[in-house]
Amino acid sequence: MFRILDARQLASDVKCFRIDAPLVARHRQPGQFVIIRLSETGERIPLTMANADRAAGTIELIVKAIGKTTRELCKKNAGDTISDVMGPLGNPTEIIKAAHAVLVGGGVGTAVIYPLAQTLRDGGSFVSAITGGRTRELVVLEAELRNVCDVVYACTDDGSYGFRGTVADKLRELIDPARRRRESSIAPERHANAGAACRPVEVVYCAGPVPMMKAIAELTRPAGIKTIVSLNPIMVDGTGMCGGCRVTIDGQAKFACVDGPEFDGHAVNFAELADRLTAYRVQEKLALDRMEHECDMAT
Ligand SMILES: Cc1cc2nc3c(=O)[nH]c(=O)nc-3n(C[C@H](O)[C@H](O)[C@H](O)COP(=O)(O)OP(=O)(O)OC[C@H]3O[C@@H](n4cnc5c(N)ncnc54)[C@H](O)[C@@H]3O)c2cc1C
Ligand code: FES
Structure with a gap:
């Protein structure tokens, strides 16, 4: 389990999370991303690491709530947990020397x-x-x-x-x-x-x-x-x-x-x-509708 240490709203549907993930933070370079799962049965989604603090062992993710998983993530706050954070993935950015x-x-x-x-x-x-x-x-x-x-x-x-x-x-x-x-x-x-x-x-x-x-x-x-x-x-x-x-x-x-x-x-x-x-638009809409329906039933 990966603990959310801090959650900051940047815009109505955009949130910045600081997450305790020492091994990922230690190896992360600019341009790399992680794949997270909110729970054991959750969908895997990729998110770029906007920042990392090696000494503190933390990474920062900035997330826009657009579908089921990102909306569920954006409901989380400091103290909540995420099941998996896998990374760093992908190649670091090629830094080109330019004036x-x-x-x-x-x-x-x-x-x-x-x-x-x-x-x-x-x-x-x-x-x-x-x-x-x-x-x-x-x-x-x-x-x-x-x-x-x-x-x-x-x-x-x-x-x-x-x-x-x-x-x-x-x-x-x-x-x-x-x-x-x-x-x-x-x-x-x-x-x-x-x-x-x-x-x-x-x-x-x-x-x-x-x-x-x-x-x-x-x-x-x-x-x-x-x-x-x-x-x-x-x-x-x-x-x-x-x-x-x-x-x-x-x-x-x-x-x-x-x-x-x-x-x-x-x-x-x-x-x-x-x-x-656009390959999974129908399934994405169904998953979101189902989630909203479940929320309505719960309230
Ligand atoms: C390398 C990489 C880095 C990314 N970094 C960020 C980031 O820092 N912040 C951020 O907010 N978003 C980022 N994204 C996009 C993010 O992964 C999608 O918004 C997220 O997966 C949507 O999932 P959902 O269930 O909320 O929405 P859904 O309703 O399932 O999907 C909405 C749309 O998101 C895209 N999408 C859905 N599933 C995936 C998936 N498994 N992988 C990639 N795209 C998907 C599709 O275009 C889809 O139409 C990144 C994507 C990639 C590939
Ligand atoms: S995400 Fe499966 S091959 Fe890249």
Whole structure:
């Protein structure tokens, strides 16, 4: 059993959990994930480790309640337990040395890009982060990103906060040469490498919904900007055995759990990924309806 030490609501349907998992914390590197089960008979779901504290033996998970298991998890609080936490799984993020790196996160995808910021900065990169959500309430981890990035752009589709538009709209501005010249005036005292803000974007790390990652990859492709995306296919065992997480990269079949979850965004077959993610829609809806019915009966 793994004890939840702390549970913090980040938005109405997004919660951050600090979990006691010393062995996982000891080996975790940015970009890796765990597969959890709430109970012995529960579904296995993958979640990225947004943070880990080796000394304290804890990991942090940021979870958006969208279906049966994530809703059940988001009802848990400090003192509750989780049956299994298996990991770390997947490959750590490939850290590319770049004068200017941009992190793009949509919704809880921000939990995936957040741990990269400090590592990239320690390597001498000027780090810009773009975090977005449909509305103000869905922009998560902005304050945390501000602590570890040189510049943070918060975006909302409805304009209720920060930049009005999608994260792709903001990235389009950043890779525009005229805009970069204007950026050169950003807070030069905050970073020894501040001039890098107006240098061309050399690498983009991106995590979020599939249409968002596709849009970012299409934007950076003509500019030849290396773009790494963190893929979120359906995973079951997380060990390369079940085939559930198969994705096509550059025409070749890969298993995201052992070959990824991060891949070259310009080589991903996003249409296939989007299609495979809908494979169990009927069963997912049935499971959620059944859970809600049971809750109604209990009250
Ligand atoms: C490597 C990886 C890292 C992830 N990290 C996070 C994270 O940090 N925070 C977060 O909130 N979510 C994360 N996800 C997505 C998360 O796993 C799904 O939201 C969760 O499995 C949904 O389960 P559910 O029972 O609540 O919803 P369901 O109603 O069962 O499913 C809703 C949707 O979630 C997806 N999904 C369902 N089952 C799985 C599964 N076993 N594996 C992957 N996707 C599934 C499908 O798109 C499905 O349509 C990650 C996914 C992957 C692959
Ligand atoms: S989750 Fe089973 S092969 Fe990747």
